[in-house]
């Protein structure tokens with residue numbers, strides 16, 4: 001396993017619409033493993049493949065309840081609102097206040113190619129929305145009501 005370099009704002013890959021994964025290959029499994037390792041190494045709670053320079057629809061999340069690996073994640077339900085402070089490994093030294101849905105349901109494929117739906121509320125729901133935004137080239141500063149340098 002390897003730790004990837006995390007690309008930072010200014011790199012075009014962060015602004016691209018990432019491509020769906022058509023088939024779960026050994027390379028995709030390796031990507032998942034290395035993304036998890038990279039996320040934990042950086043003490044992040046979520047990481048999207050474009051943040052390691054790979055424009056594919058893959059995210060990893062750990063909101064404190066264990067590792068979740070999502071391939072082709074899609075928000076199929078969103079409800080309510082919450083405003084919280086966000087940061088991003090690709091935008092060092094900046095936080096922002098962002099309004100997000102309070103509850104989301106996310107459909108995705110797991111590493112075995114099985115379709116699942118995860119229901120999240122509160123902090124984990126924020127992470128899913130933030131990471132899935134990365135797959136569409138959207139950064140939290142695009143949505144922030146205010147931005148602070150830290």
Ligand code: NI
Nearest residue numbers: 087088089090
């Ligand atoms: Ni981010």
